[in-house]
Amino acid sequence: MSTTTIAHDDAHEDHPTGIMRWLTTTNHKDIGTMYLTFSLIMFLVGGLMVLAIRAELFQPGLQLVNPDFYNQLIGVHALIMIFAALMPAATGFANWMIPLQIGAPDMALPRLNNWGFWLLPPSAILLTLPFTLALFGIGDGAIATGWTFYPPLSVQGGIGVDFAIFAVHLLGISSVMGSINIIVTLFNMRAPGMTLMKMPMFAWGWLITAFLLVATIPVLAGAVTMLLTDRHFGTHFFDAAGGGDPIMFQHLFWFFGHPEVYILLLPVWGFIPQILETFSRKPMYGYKAQVYSLWAIGALAVVVWAHHFFTAGMPVPALLYFMYSTMAISLPLAVLFFCWIKTMWKGSMSFETPMLFTVGWIILFGIGGLTGLVLADVAADAQYHNSYFVVAHFHYTLFAGGIMGIMAGTYYWLPKMTGHMYSEKLGKLHFWLTAISFNLTFIPQFFVGLAGMPRRIPDYALQFAEFNMISSIGAFILGLSQLLFVYNIVSCARGGKKATAQVWEGAKGLEWTLPSPPPYHSFTEQPVVK
Amino acid sequence: MEKDKQVVKKSSMRIAYILGGLAFAWYLLSMFTVLSH
Numbered sequence: 001m002s003t004t005t006i007a008h009d010d011a012h013e014d015h016p017t018g019i020m021r022w023l024t025t026t027n028h029k030d031i032g033t034m035y036l037t038f039s040l041i042m043f044l045v046g047g048l049m050v051l052a053i054r055a056e057l058f059q060p061g062l063q064l065v066n067p068d069f070y071n072q073l074i075g076v077h078a079l080i081m082i083f084a085a086l087m088p089a090a091t092g093f094a095n096w097m098i099p100l101q102i103g104a105p106d107m108a109l110p111r112l113n114n115w116g117f118w119l120l121p122p123s124a125i126l127l128t129l130p131f132t133l134a135l136f137g138i139g140d141g142a143i144a145t146g147w148t149f150y151p152p153l154s155v156q157g158g159i160g161v162d163f164a165i166f167a168v169h170l171l172g173i174s175s176v177m178g179s180i181n182i183i184v185t186l187f188n189m190r191a192p193g194m195t196l197m198k199m200p201m202f203a204w205g206w207l208i209t210a211f212l213l214v215a216t217i218p219v220l221a222g223a224v225t226m227l228l229t230d231r232h233f234g235t236h237f238f239d240a241a242g243g244g245d246p247i248m249f250q251h252l253f254w255f256f257g258h259p260e261v262y263i264l265l266l267p268v269w270g271f272i273p274q275i276l277e278t279f280s281r282k283p284m285y286g287y288k289a290q291v292y293s294l295w296a297i298g299a300l301a302v303v304v305w306a307h308h309f310f311t312a313g314m315p316v317p318a319l320l321y322f323m324y325s326t327m328a329i330s331l332p333l334a335v336l337f338f339c340w341i342k343t344m345w346k347g348s349m350s351f352e353t354p355m356l357f358t359v360g361w362i363i364l365f366g367i368g369g370l371t372g373l374v375l376a377d378v379a380a381d382a383q384y385h386n387s388y389f390v391v392a393h394f395h396y397t398l399f400a401g402g403i404m405g406i407m408a409g410t411y412y413w414l415p416k417m418t419g420h421m422y423s424e425k426l427g428k429l430h431f432w433l434t435a436i437s438f439n440l441t442f443i444p445q446f447f448v449g450l451a452g453m454p455r456r457i458p459d460y461a462l463q464f465a466e467f468n469m470i471s472s473i474g475a476f477i478l479g480l481s482q483l484l485f486v487y488n489i490v491s492c493a494r495g496g497k498k499a500t501a502q503v504w505e506g507a508k509g510l511e512w513t514l515p516s517p518p519p520y521h522s523f524t525e526q527p528v529v530k
Numbered sequence: 531m532e533k534d535k536q537v538v539k540k541s542s543m544r545i546a547y548i549l550g551g552l553a554f555a556w557y558l559l560s561m562f563t564v565l566s567h
Binding site for chain 1: 538541542543545546549550552553554556557558559560561564565
């Protein structure tokens with residue numbers, strides 16, 4: 001891809017300073033920074049919660065927290081990590097990078113963008129406030145149903161459920177607004193010459209994600225609205241005693257919940273091939289095959305939801321349909337894996353921190369994908385359902401596949417965003433500590449899960465003691481090693497070796513034609529893609 | 531240039547309203563599905 005030179009006009013640097021800059025900003029980079037900062041803070045909050053969980057599970061018996069508080073920690077940890085850490089991180093990258101990658105001056109709807117972000121902090125407060133209120137004797141704590149809100153537990157739960165329902169509504173509105181903005185930006189704001197099939201892969205990943213969000217978030221919102229009316233307005237949508245159907249809630253929830261996995265992963269699948277081509281110093285392999293595979297996965301994502309509750313009971317043809325359709329996702333995913341590996345094949349590879357995270361990501365996310373195939377098997381799932389095997393599987397998918405991917409993206413784009421190089425030494429240390437401690441935490445969970453240890457229970461049988469101890473030690477190392485990540489980001493933002501415009505020798509695309517950091521107003525003259 | 535910007539803005543708002551409208555209709559429809567269940 002070749003481009004024209006980009007001019008810059010300093011008159012556009014005018015903007016409010018101090019807190020007003022952040023409250024009123026419509027600049028895509030400012031909003032991206034706020035999303036990423038918010039995500040990092042919530043990642044630490046959600047991480048602290050899980051450290052309390054792992055401390056409790058260090059030994060069998062009840063030591064530190066009572067079972068009800070344990071349930072609250074489990075539910076809020078998941079809600080925070082999914083809605084307040086992973087999703088905002090991907091949205092932060094979208095805000096920062098999509099306009100730069102497609103040669104647009106900003107997002108298409110900048111005010112909507114600001115509104116979308118500022119709905120997030122109140123949602124995070126709604127999720128965590130019940131913990132604090134309970135300390136003062138108000139209410140009975142946060143939502144204790146797990147992140148899935150299953151009735152009848154959620155119909156009978158305390159005020160934490162109401163807080164979580166309102167939080168999910170706000171988060172949903174924020175996500176839908178963000179998605180609309182991204183779709184409109186990608187359709188209307190691309191530089192002349194950038195056809196859809198010339199868009200960077202990250203833009204493709206996000207375009208499909210945005211459509212998935214618009215298609216599924218309203219269904220989740222509908223389900224939790226009905227839950228709210230069941231709780232307070234005398235309806236019985238999901239209450240069997242009143243003629244309702246609790247399984248219907250599971251269908252509605254997972255119609256959103258399963259695509260949500262791909263909503264978290266598709267943006268990562270977008271920038272991972274870009275990192276691979278940069279550090280392999282050769283063009284991405286199979287661009288078209290990757291785009292079609294992303295679409296295929298996006299389409300399959302919305303028709304496989306019921307594999308999350310095979311054991312709830314459904315007709316055999318339905319079981320078979322959901323099993324085979326779920327397994328079919330592995331085909332386009334295998335195409336993606338092939339393209340990622342082939343991009344590296346015979347490349348002139350170097351292993352800076354983003355590439356280390358990416359290669360580690362491919363291996364660990366691969367394990368997440370393969371164990372998903374095991375769970376998709378109806379006969380096998382009856383054994384593994386609700387066990388620690390599931391917990392290990394989805395952490396390989398969402399921590400390794402999601403958060404480690406986000407870390408790769410952070411190290412990749414941080415010099416572009418801040419204008420400084422981060423410490424490679426600390427970055428590599430962070431990678432190795434994360435990769436080793438992550439496996440130390442979750443490999444034992446496969447073992448105890450296969451042996452029958454149920455999830456979401458604060459106590460366990462004596463035979464699981466050793467593996468749980470190892471898992472807890474791994475979790476604490478994993479948690480502590482994230483402090484290196486925070487330190488590296490903060491010190492990079494504050495100063496350090498100046499980054500060049502291209503930053504990485506093999507980097508390609510419009511974002512690398514701008515200086516590091518890019519000017520406040522990115523493109524004053526529209527680039528032309530040839 | 532200014533005219534181009536207006537066209538992009540108008541088209542952007544149109545797409546945004548269509549998508550937003552579809553999302554809201556889908557929200558209502560998902561509840562209607564349960565009512566008729």
